[in-house]
Amino acid sequence: MLLSNSRLLMGVSVAAFAVLAARIPARGQARTPDGQPDIQGMYSRNGVVGLEANPPENPIDPSERNPLSVSARADGLGPYPKIFQQGGSLIRDKGGRAQRRTGIVDPADRNLPWRPEEDVKRRDFLLHMNPPVDLQHVELNARCALPGLFQGEDGNNPYQFLQRSGEVVILYDYNHTSRVIHLDRRPHLGKNIRLFMGDSIGHWEGNTLVVDTANFNGRTAYSREIPYLSDALHTVEHFTIADPNTIDYEVTIDDPTLFTRPWKAAGYFARSPANTESIEFACAEGSQTLVNIFGRPPEH
């Protein structure tokens, strides 16, 4: 009995040590009053949205990223002078981060594990986005929908990390979105509750914040080439403190409706200059996109 008690005690001690070790941040890491590694501040996010191998011809994308973009011009002229989009470069910290992992990282060849029939549907959907055959085929961001995890307009709009007791809050500059990541390991919301930003449950493993998110509503996108994800989407994100100014990011995207197995994307958050502030972003009231596409509604 004594022996078994000792073994039990040893087992409990080892388990307790393991739990504590996982919770104790590395030496020198600033902590919040409730003991979390302190990651608060403004950051730009970089590289999370990447281009898959064999991307679809994209009829809407003005980006240089996709060589099959309809807006690519042989003379190099493209829509939007760079200057329009370079406000973001002021919130970026350009120092020494070129070697970080970005874009689609698993599978390594970037051939995403599409269910063949869903890949066909996705490519067909894209073709109906220009011109948009109906409202559903207008890009989600252009409809001012909340951006989900991936469409936060990384170039122009920073992210602010706030930490309260038992919570990590991520404020998006883009479209005034927020994510509240609960650290109390509560179960996810009931399956009947569906959200643009999902329901996020997190915990710290040393200097890594692990976030499990479910309850998505099927109305968010990964990229212009992947214009929607399903409501079966389930993500696991790892935010790892690399240094005081950098958080490495990796996300596992598990969407069994669209893909045969999970895949991963990576990127990083770079701390913005100290004077960076979040600015109001009132999307719907200022957007003229729908008027330009469908015309003005009748006057009453």
Next chain:
Amino acid sequence: MGRKDWMVIAAFALLAAAAPVEAHHAFAAEFDVNQPVKVRGIVTRFELTNPHAWLYVDVKDAEGKVINWRFELGAPNALIRLGWKKDAIPAGLEVEITGFRAKNGEAVGNGRSIILPDGRELFSGGSAPGSQGASKAQ
């Protein structure tokens, strides 16, 4: 907005890195990259509204009829971070705008370059493809 402010903006334009980022919306669903357009006219209004700023310009057509064009510009949050202010482009200023026309056939465009009366060109990022001169868009 004084000359110094313009110089600040121009300096930012030259310094800003050419990091590829996303525009807010699907450009090609609204605008036709194969329809470059260049107009000269008088600024009537500048709206620094999200998700895109808009510039309104009175333009005389071949018969002398005045048409109010509107051009979509960049995202205000980006422009503000570059030092723009609400009065960045005052009404009454004569400008030349180069861009791409909307597919709806109206007097609407996506502006990529604005040339001021003294010949200075706004929005021309130093390392941007096509930044050598908006007039080459035609």
